[in-house]
Amino acid sequence: MGFLMFLARKISLQNRDNDIQYQLTTINTKLNDLTSFASILSQDSVNLTDIAAMPASLFGDGFAYLNNAHNRALQMSDQMFNAAVSSGMFGDTSNQMVMEITRQKMYENARKQIQKELSMKLNEEEKSLQGRKTRLEAQDAAIQQELQGIDQRMQAGIKSQFSSYTLQG
Numbered sequence: 001m002g003f004l005m006f007l008a009r010k011i012s013l014q015n016r017d018n019d020i021q022y023q024l025t026t027i028n029t030k031l032n033d034l035t036s037f038a039s040i041l042s043q044d045s046v047n048l049t050d051i052a053a054m055p056a057s058l059f060g061d062g063f064a065y066l067n068n069a070h071n072r073a074l075q076m077s078d079q080m081f082n083a084a085v086s087s088g089m090f091g092d093t094s095n096q097m098v099m100e101i102t103r104q105k106m107y108e109n110a111r112k113q114i115q116k117e118l119s120m121k122l123n124e125e126e127k128s129l130q131g132r133k134t135r136l137e138a139q140d141a142a143i144q145q146e147l148q149g150i151d152q153r154m155q156a157g158i159k160s161q162f163s164s165y166t167l168q169g
Contacts, residue, residue: 003157010150013143020140027133031126033057038122041065041115069114076110077103 033055040050046066054062081103084090090099 003154006150006154006157010147010154013147013150017140017143017147020136020143024133024136024140027129027136029057031129031133034122034126034129037062038119041118041122065118069111069118073107073110073114076113077107080106080110 036053036055037058040046040054040062043050051063051066081099084102084106085099090102
């Protein structure tokens, strides 16, 4: 009877271990995808090759972010530029080249600010995943230790059962 209880507990632990291993694999995949996405975002300009290299799990959200970041940066830079023009920062507005360069720099600065915001968000998500991964690894280590103990007790029980039924002459 004790053997069956150990066997049932062992099967239960193995199922839990399989579940933890699956969760760890999922977390590791997410961490790798976040790292890949963060490297794409760290670039000053994103091209089609970068978009194509985006992880599949983040493609939809990543593409939406890139589009949103562009639109927000464009809106922010337009507001700053219009405020600069209306304040008379450029004096006369006859030098269009200087104005366009200024507008482009304002866009780049706004884009970098938005990238920093997302980078902070990605770092928080990565920390959360790392914490979860650490907890799961600790649970897995405890399960492995208990499985070893069960195996040892089962082997000892089997040996004691066989030693009592040996042929005596």
